[in-house]
Amino acid sequence: MADFKHWKEQRLSRADGSRKGSVDEPIEGLVRLLNGHESFCTTSSCSGRVVVLEQQPRPLNAEATTGFEIQKRNCTWLMVTHQICTIEDVLTALQKAKDDAVFKFEPFVLHVQCQELQDAQLLHTVAIEAGFRNSGITVGRKGKIMMAVRSTHCLEVPLSQKGKLMVSEEYVDFVVQVANQKMEENRRRIDRFYSCLQFALENRDHSSSLPFEEKEKISTMDSCIKKGKAKGIPNEDICPSPGKYTGLESEDEAQSNINVLQVV
Template sequence: MAAFARGKAQRLARADGSRKGGLDEGAAAVAVVQLLNARDPFCTTSSCSGRLVLLQGGAADINNCEIQKKNCTWLMVTHEMCVKDDVMAALEKATGDVVLKFEPFVLHVQCQELQDAQLLHSVAVDSGFRNSGITVGRGGKIMMAVRSTHCLEVPLSHKGKLMVSEEYIEFLIHVANQKMEENIRRIDRFYKSLESALQTAAGANDSPSEGMERSRSVYVHRRKRKTVHEQSVCTSPKDQHEELKSEDDIENNLDIFADITI
């Protein structure tokens, strides 16, 4: 615990190494980072509130992802909804291959214990970030990634030449703005659910046995089925089928993804 606290203090004291050099705009995203860092078991390592980007790579690099990544240029980036005029103005500066991308909220958090990561993972999935996952490194480092799948990536120009119509660009901007709106709603939902879950967990610490039982009920989904002989009342085959179907639907809706590597 002491080692985690020291590492957290050192990391938070470092200068921001991102391209921007600070937290993205967006009250909810900033609040999530501050909420987690104010709790001893969590330390955020990187985040992006969600953004719309016009990304240019060299035309000769179209088949080489590594080189294209090194030589890419941001013609436009915004963490808010955008308008057609801004996109068209940025495209006028294009000399290579340009891609319009929407990237949703992403957050990486180092967690002190696996149960801390599990709590965060459960809240993230329930809030709509269904691509979230937990990784445990060989040294025992526990990382939780909050991710979503509602991305957008569309090529617009090749060697500086616009390959689509302005009408299509206007349509893409509308789609991207809708995704940004949904992204903001998910972040807000995530913050409120996380705040509630952390308060509940803190209260449960006063009663270890109760806290353990709550933790299990939040993250571990146990399928409990009773046969007709075990039930105190008789049920028809149709009723049994509906009950099993309902439980299967609940399990599918959890959609928990946890990629753990030892």
């Protein structure tokens, strides 16, 4: 515990090493909430963004294992926004391209180092409930516990080749609208994640201060819920749960039961 506290103090005292140099405004409150709790320390984050990237064509003889690094080194950012964008923004960016240009939407991502495995498990549960169904936990060989909050509703579309626009402006407008819809859904998930995390942390902190008898009641209720799930009984029929959210995008459903635990 002392080691984690010392490491966290050092980490948070350092300057932000990201390209932007600061936390994105839409997730400032969430990052403060996590770093304000003794069990968590955020290490990297992005609230979600729409970008136009220019990439030099990859050499045919390039090593497959180094393709990502080659692409990263030879990448030029023509446009980046963490907000809703317009077709005019994208077309203006594409006019600057001399090589291949790609339009991307990248959803919210957050990496958090956790003090204990149970802290990471709580964060993972909250992330899944909020719709970030590609989230997972990684445990390093020295016991470092990392929790990654991720989702799968990305978008990547090539638009130009060697500086020449390869699609119609109507199609560019279409992909911009799709990206904006994904950004709006992304924001809803962030809001759910923040609300669910507040609720979960308050409940855990309150539970830790309860007498033994009250903890036993909560444990019994949790056991009933687990047994009910095994029998296929909906949660709301076992024990009504405030803050249960529905209506998430179906493209993440394939990841709904992910609980990754890796040793690296």
